Amino acid sequence: MRKIWFVTAAIFVVAMGGVASAEAPGDPTAVKSEDGKYLDKDGNPTYKVEADGTVDWYTYSGYRRYHSECHVCHGPDGMGSTYAPALKDSLKSMNYADFLGVVASGRKNVSTSQENVMPAFGDNPNVACYMDDLYVYLRARSNDAVGRVRPAKHEDKSEAYGKAEDACMGHNDKK
Amino acid sequence: MRKMLYATGLGAMAVFAVGAASANDELHKMSQNPKDWVMPTGDYANQRYSKLNQINAQNVGKLQVAWTFSTGVLRGHEGGPLIVGNMMYVHTPFPNKVYAIDLSKDNQIVWKYEPKQDPNVIPVMCCDTVNRGVAYGDGKIFLHQADTTLVALDAKTGKVEWTAKNGDPSKGSTGTSAPMVIKDKVLIGISGGEFGVQAHMSAYDIKTGKLVWRGFSEGPDDQLLVDDKTTELGKPIGKDSSLKTWQGDQWKIGGGATWGWISYDPELNLVYYGSGNPSTWNPKQRPGDNKWSMTIWARNPDTGVAKWVYQMTPHDEWDYDGVNEMILSDQSIDGKPRKLLTHFDRNGLGYTLDRATGELLVADKYDPKVNWTSGVDMNKSSPTYGRPKVLDAASTDKAGEDHNVKGICPAALGSKDEQPAAYSPETQLFYVPTNHVCMDYEPFKVSYTAGQPYVGATLSMYPPPGETNMGNFIAWDGKTGKIVWSNKEQFSVWSGALATAGGVVFYGTLEGYLKAVDAKTGKELYKFKTPSGIIGNVTTYEHGGKQYVAVLSGVGGWAGIGLAAGLTDPTAGLGAVGGYAALSNYTALGGTLTVFSLPQQ
Numbered sequence: 001m002r003k004i005w006f007v008t009a010a011i012f013v014v015a016m017g018g019v020a021s022a023e024a025p026g027d028p029t030a031v032k033s034e035d036g037k038y039l040d041k042d043g044n045p046t047y048k049v050e051a052d053g054t055v056d057w058y059t060y061s062g063y064r065r066y067h068s069e070c071h072v073c074h075g076p077d078g079m080g081s082t083y084a085p086a087l088k089d090s091l092k093s094m095n096y097a098d099f100l101g102v103v104a105s106g107r108k109n110v111s112t113s114q115e116n117v118m119p120a121f122g123d124n125p126n127v128a129c130y131m132d133d134l135y136v137y138l139r140a141r142s143n144d145a146v147g148r149v150r151p152a153k154h155e156d157k158s159e160a161y162g163k164a165e166d167a168c169m170g171h172n173d174k175k
Numbered sequence: 176m177r178k179m180l181y182a183t184g185l186g187a188m189a190v191f192a193v194g195a196a197s198a199n200d201e202l203h204k205m206s207q208n209p210k211d212w213v214m215p216t217g218d219y220a221n222q223r224y225s226k227l228n229q230i231n232a233q234n235v236g237k238l239q240v241a242w243t244f245s246t247g248v249l250r251g252h253e254g255g256p257l258i259v260g261n262m263m264y265v266h267t268p269f270p271n272k273v274y275a276i277d278l279s280k281d282n283q284i285v286w287k288y289e290p291k292q293d294p295n296v297i298p299v300m301c302c303d304t305v306n307r308g309v310a311y312g313d314g315k316i317f318l319h320q321a322d323t324t325l326v327a328l329d330a331k332t333g334k335v336e337w338t339a340k341n342g343d344p345s346k347g348s349t350g351t352s353a354p355m356v357i358k359d360k361v362l363i364g365i366s367g368g369e370f371g372v373q374a375h376m377s378a379y380d381i382k383t384g385k386l387v388w389r390g391f392s393e394g395p396d397d398q399l400l401v402d403d404k405t406t407e408l409g410k411p412i413g414k415d416s417s418l419k420t421w422q423g424d425q426w427k428i429g430g431g432a433t434w435g436w437i438s439y440d441p442e443l444n445l446v447y448y449g450s451g452n453p454s455t456w457n458p459k460q461r462p463g464d465n466k467w468s469m470t471i472w473a474r475n476p477d478t479g480v481a482k483w484v485y486q487m488t489p490h491d492e493w494d495y496d497g498v499n500e501m502i503l504s505d506q507s508i509d510g511k512p513r514k515l516l517t518h519f520d521r522n523g524l525g526y527t528l529d530r531a532t533g534e535l536l537v538a539d540k541y542d543p544k545v546n547w548t549s550g551v552d553m554n555k556s557s558p559t560y561g562r563p564k565v566l567d568a569a570s571t572d573k574a575g576e577d578h579n580v581k582g583i584c585p586a587a588l589g590s591k592d593e594q595p596a597a598y599s600p601e602t603q604l605f606y607v608p609t610n611h612v613c614m615d616y617e618p619f620k621v622s623y624t625a626g627q628p629y630v631g632a633t634l635s636m637y638p639p640p641g642e643t644n645m646g647n648f649i650a651w652d653g654k655t656g657k658i659v660w661s662n663k664e665q666f667s668v669w670s671g672a673l674a675t676a677g678g679v680v681f682y683g684t685l686e687g688y689l690k691a692v693d694a695k696t697g698k699e700l701y702k703f704k705t706p707s708g709i710i711g712n713v714t715t716y717e718h719g720g721k722q723y724v725a726v727l728s729g730v731g732g733w734a735g736i737g738l739a740a741g742l743t744d745p746t747a748g749l750g751a752v753g754g755y756a757a758l759s760n761y762t763a764l765g766g767t768l769t770v771f772s773l774p775q776q
Contacts, residue, residue, distance in 0.1 A: 064617065067633040068456075072302050072369070075740050076635060082251065082735030082764060083303050110294045114249060115269060119298035124627035150579070150615070150635060169622055 062137025251731020521589025671712025
């Protein structure tokens with residue numbers, strides 16, 4: 001199962017040729033949901049925030065994973081740091097496919113004046129199993145749909161999500 | 176292979192025990208000349224105290240910029256320059272340039288070294304590509320590059336004399352710390368606590384770069400370099416002291432990084448340093464005390480064998496790395512002269528131990544807001560003697576995976592990080608740059624992949640409730656464990672302090688100020704805003720009969736990452752923006768050395 005995910009990510013990278021396309025992410029409005037995952041009109045993952053502040057599970061999970069794996073370079077809440085760019089801004093112009101490509105295979109921008117290198121997370125399950133979560137959270141941040149703090153209320157984790165997560169992370173492996 | 180190394184180490188011990196004492200007495204002597212600054216820590220005791228007194232409490236207000244030097248590198252600049260006679264050696268973060276500057280020739284660059292390193296090491300460096308400086312000894316300059324290459328350069332020409340590979344960046348090891356020359360060896364630690372590295376302290380032969388010994392932070396006894404005489408709090412640690420405290424093979428990815436400063440007592444012939452957090456940050460995933468992470472180590476520099484250890488934070492639940500410096504001082508406690516070791520740990524406790532025996536004398540909070548523990552058990556007959564009492568409300572292990580524990584002080588940054596404190600033998604006070612930040616911490620399950628981050632917790636940080644200052648600069652009495660005075664700082668103080676015989680203490684701020692305060696009262700006497708935020712250490716030296724004060728500015732590091740955008744109040748609710756001051760409103764990137772002196776009379 002984990003292998004399948006990585007292959008999927010790799011296909012994206014190949015499809016994109018590793019080059020960011022100019023296409024912006026488009027309207028983030030959720031038009032349908034599948035097992036707690038919301039999708040926009042193009043079928044890309046997106047967030048759902050209720051009037052009372054309740055966020056979908058992916059946004060919440062993405063918040064948690066971001067503040068473990070990403071914030072040590074990109075700063076809290078996608079705000080950027082002295083070291084790496086603010087993803088709440090990057091995601092305004094980066095679409096889903098580009099996002100998956102960069103996270104899976106990394107990116108290098110090294111010159112005499114700067115040396116920015118992002119590692120490839122494609123074979124790191126702590127990141128690769130949560131690509132959609134991270135994307136949805138950062139998409140919500142880029143549209144100011146969620147603020148700089150931990151979402152106070154969230155939808156429950158769906159059964160299908162839990163199963164896929166356990167399979168991807170290998171949590172069902174019994175020795 | 177490893178066995179062979181140890182065999183070599185043991186063989187070498189017999190030889191060195193007899194002959195080597197004289198090999199680098201030269202450096203020890205040089206460190207006592209206040210005109211120079213020949214070690215990254217100033218001296219072996221890590222006091223960061225200078226006998227120079229031309230600049231003093233009366234005239235420091237007149238300080239001026241004498242000259243400046245751009246390093247040409249943008250990233251976070253930790254550490255500080257060395258001064259050896261007419262020469263100054265300035266290092267930079269990745270790509271780890273070294274400049275040799277002739278102070279007697281209008282600060283001309285005599286040579287420059289810039290290694291070719293694979294840029295893939297950059298993202299393995301957890302929190303910015305910092306480097307904490309070079310060491311001098313035996314006519315050579317030693318640099319620990321980001322890619323873990325330890326390189327010896329001819330101090331006169333910059334020519335590479337030897338190189339040694341201290342780790343494997345593709346497995347998560349990197350080089351950030353400053354080497355220390357002790358007798359005929361170069362000692363160096365390793366970074367990678369967030370990448371599941373089995374960390375170690377290593378000693379290389381100063382002439383050849385051959386590995387002489389390597390002591391790991393966790394593992395079997397022959398890898399720890401411990402024996403039946405190694406003690407903790409006066410009792411032998413016994414066989415398999417580390418293995419017993421890990422589940423299965425977890426020690427192999429156990430962390431315990433060693434990227435802090437190193438100190439040395441030539442009379443006791445003991446080297447001191449701290450080991451960092453166990454990997455991962457999720458305590459549920461690694462049951463046990465996880466020895467010897469979070470530990471103060473006292474090792475014999477000839478053999479590496481540990482004389483004593485003391486684990487400060489058994490089974491860490493908050494990333495309270497134990498790597499901070501060990502400051503050696505001789506003071507009297509209860510009328511008795513003692514050889515002391517004082518350490519300001521990330522966990523918020525200031526420890527004073529007897530450095531000969533490892534006896535624990537003082538363990539007290541140096542930030543009153545510290546709330547994860549009610550204190551350390553000081554009762555020698557208690558079964559939990561020497562252990563901190565963890566409060567349930569702050570225990571991320573008790574709360575368990577996927578539970579967010581709120582309001583823990585200090586944050587993972589610690590009440591103090593690597594930025595070294597100073598000690599003045601005149602005032603008998605420690606001057607400590609501190610962080611005043613708390614956190615929410617939620618551990619969850621993670622998988623280990625070699626060379627990838629192995630973190631396993633989500634955290635958010637903010638100042639203690641009701642306060643807005645994220646730092647304090649304090650004076651601390653290590654004999655009694657009391658704060659003598661405390662100055663608020665808007666941001667964490669992330670600069671190494673300097674104490675001088677002029678009765679002045681210097682430090683830098685994240686906004687970029689170099690500040691001078693009165694050693695007795697803390698009263699601010701001078702400040703100057705350098706080109707960027709300061710995470711470097713303040714240094715002083717004398718040249719041509721004049722005292723200079725030098726500091727690297729260049730914001731970055733953990734502080735630059737955590738504080739750049741400003742912290743938020745977690746209780747402010749949805750939509751709260753920039754609850755606290757954002758560092759990005761005060762400073763931007765760029766490495767510069769700024770050198771100060773008094774105006775011409």
